[in-house]
Amino acid sequence: MACFSSFCATPMASPPLLFSSTRNPSVGGESFRRGFRCCPLSLSVSCGESVGEETGGSPAPTLREVCGGKVPESILKRAEEIGYTVPTDVQRQSLPVLLSGCDCILHAQTGSGKTLAYLLLVFSAINFQKSAVQALIVVPTRELGMQVTKVARMLAANPVGGENMQKACTVMALLDGGMLKRHKSWLKAEPPEIVVATIGSLCQMLQKNIFKLQAVRVLVIDEVDFIFGSSKQVFLLRKLLTAYSTIDSRQTVLASASIPQHNRFLYDCIQQKWTKNDVVHIHVNPVQPMPSHLCHNFVICGKKERLHVLLSLLQKDRPKSGIIFVSEQSEKSKKSGKPPSTTLVMEFLKNSYNGGLEVLLLEEDMNFNARATSLSDVRQGGCLLVATDLASRGFDLPETTHVYNFDLPKTVVDYLHRAGRTGRMPFSKNRCSVTSLIAKEERFVLQRFENELMFECEELLLESFAM
Numbered sequence: 001m002a003c004f005s006s007f008c009a010t011p012m013a014s015p016p017l018l019f020s021s022t023r024n025p026s027v028g029g030e031s032f033r034r035g036f037r038c039c040p041l042s043l044s045v046s047c048g049e050s051v052g053e054e055t056g057g058s059p060a061p062t063l064r065e066v067c068g069g070k071v072p073e074s075i076l077k078r079a080e081e082i083g084y085t086v087p088t089d090v091q092r093q094s095l096p097v098l099l100s101g102c103d104c105i106l107h108a109q110t111g112s113g114k115t116l117a118y119l120l121l122v123f124s125a126i127n128f129q130k131s132a133v134q135a136l137i138v139v140p141t142r143e144l145g146m147q148v149t150k151v152a153r154m155l156a157a158n159p160v161g162g163e164n165m166q167k168a169c170t171v172m173a174l175l176d177g178g179m180l181k182r183h184k185s186w187l188k189a190e191p192p193e194i195v196v197a198t199i200g201s202l203c204q205m206l207q208k209n210i211f212k213l214q215a216v217r218v219l220v221i222d223e224v225d226f227i228f229g230s231s232k233q234v235f236l237l238r239k240l241l242t243a244y245s246t247i248d249s250r251q252t253v254l255a256s257a258s259i260p261q262h263n264r265f266l267y268d269c270i271q272q273k274w275t276k277n278d279v280v281h282i283h284v285n286p287v288q289p290m291p292s293h294l295c296h297n298f299v300i301c302g303k304k305e306r307l308h309v310l311l312s313l314l315q316k317d318r319p320k321s322g323i324i325f326v327s328e329q330s331e332k333s334k335k336s337g338k339p340p341s342t343t344l345v346m347e348f349l350k351n352s353y354n355g356g357l358e359v360l361l362l363e364e365d366m367n368f369n370a371r372a373t374s375l376s377d378v379r380q381g382g383c384l385l386v387a388t389d390l391a392s393r394g395f396d397l398p399e400t401t402h403v404y405n406f407d408l409p410k411t412v413v414d415y416l417h418r419a420g421r422t423g424r425m426p427f428s429k430n431r432c433s434v435t436s437l438i439a440k441e442e443r444f445v446l447q448r449f450e451n452e453l454m455f456e457c458e459e460l461l462l463e464s465f466a467m
């Protein structure tokens with residue numbers, strides 16, 4: 001039986017459903033997940049049983065079975081060719097709901113497979129014979145947009161031996177830093193069926209009436225909490241959700257691994273008409289926001305020792321592939337002419353690291369071409385990527401075995417997304433690690449992250465590894 005919650009703050013046509021994969025989603029109750037505790041409105045929640053968690057001893061369904069005949073055969077064949085045969089938890093729980101046409105808030109751990117879940121919906125909703133933009137996927141960054149486009153194009157390609165199965169479906173990436181002139185001609189000549197866009201580039205096109213959204217049947221906003229959290233993007237997002245298209249003409253899917261105060265958010269979705277009243281909240285692993293096979297460590301060290309500690313960790317861990325997260329340079333530091341921390345870390349590693357992995361950089365201040373080159377180099381195989389939080393959202397590098405927080409993230413949500421860049425093989429239980437290099441006085445901050453995200457961090461003592 002489904003677990004559902006009824007919201008009673010103000011009368012609504014029909015209550016939103018809340019599906020959850022564990023029986024007691026209110027356990028823990030820290031602010032990250034509590035939703036209603038910090039909410040100024042009085043929302044009452046009652047939970048029943050869970051959905052989709054138990055299969056009653058019968059064999060787990062295949063991805064094909066979960067899709068219930070609603071996804072085109074060519075797409076399913078391609079998914080199977082790529083290796084997507086068994087659905088992940090979020091796919092098993094969300095696909096029946098998504099494919100039934102309901103608006104949905106997809107809320108599940110990093111690396112849990114939300115992208116494939118919403119893409120299968122997109123392909124099920126498209127009329128391949130019609131040349132019009134029928135699905136729109138909005139992402140916060142160019143890099144995530146390129147990744148989603150790549151997966152969508154992989155699925156849209158004809159399966160081996162199925163050349164004439166159906167007309168090819170085209171996917172356009174309308175991303176910041178792209179060639180909007182070229183896209184303009186493309187949209188006019190033969191509109192693609194799917195557009196993956198950053199909100200800025202998309203709204204430029206919509207404002208200039210270069211294309212309209214009247215044929216859009218599915219609208220997905222990925223990393224929705226991030227876009228709503230950005231003052232630059234939120235205005236455009238609201239406009240997209242309520243002015244450029246309306247809830248009645250489309251199915252809306254909002255996805256993220258982190259939706260703090262989710263009950264409040266759900267309430268807003270309905271009140272603001274971002275989604276229909278019967279929106280379903282699919283919350284997988286509500287009591288465990290992070291994948292369980294990540295191990296979390298910290299090292300206490302002085303600022304001056306940090307680079308050497310990082311080097312020692314790399315020598316000890318020998319990552320197959322790793323990401324080193326560094327804070328973005330503040331405006332004040334930029335004005336004072338100091339080099340950014342990313343440069344310091346890069347230069348240090350280039351001179352002293354000899355572990356065999358290429359050291360690459362990804363940060364906001366690089367131009368879009370350099371960012372694209374870095375990204376494609378990263379995807380060639382193992383590397384050490386020195387990055388700001390630009391790489392913390394949605395970035396899928398399944399090879400990554402180690403994440404290092406050279407600088408502690410600013411918020412608990414940032415910690416969750418940075419940590420989620422590792423442990424991204426849904427059916428692998430290989431341990432991956434997240435290590436934070438902190439000053440003594442930062443221990444309480446990390447402790448707070450531990451409490452909110454319900455994980456334990458183990459201290460690594462400097463003496464235990466050579467420096």
Ligand SMILES: Nc1ncnc2c1ncn2[C@@H]1O[C@H](COP(=O)(O)OP(=O)(O)OP(=O)(O)O)[C@@H](O)[C@H]1O
Binds near residue numbers: 063091110112394424
């Ligand atoms: N059914 C499946 N079988 C095998 N691998 C899968 C399956 N579904 C997804 N994956 C793989 O899992 C990885 C993570 O998927 P995805 O990027 O969709 O995660 P996500 O939930 O969007 O994470 P994030 O919140 O960090 O963006 C990808 O490498 C993807 O190829």
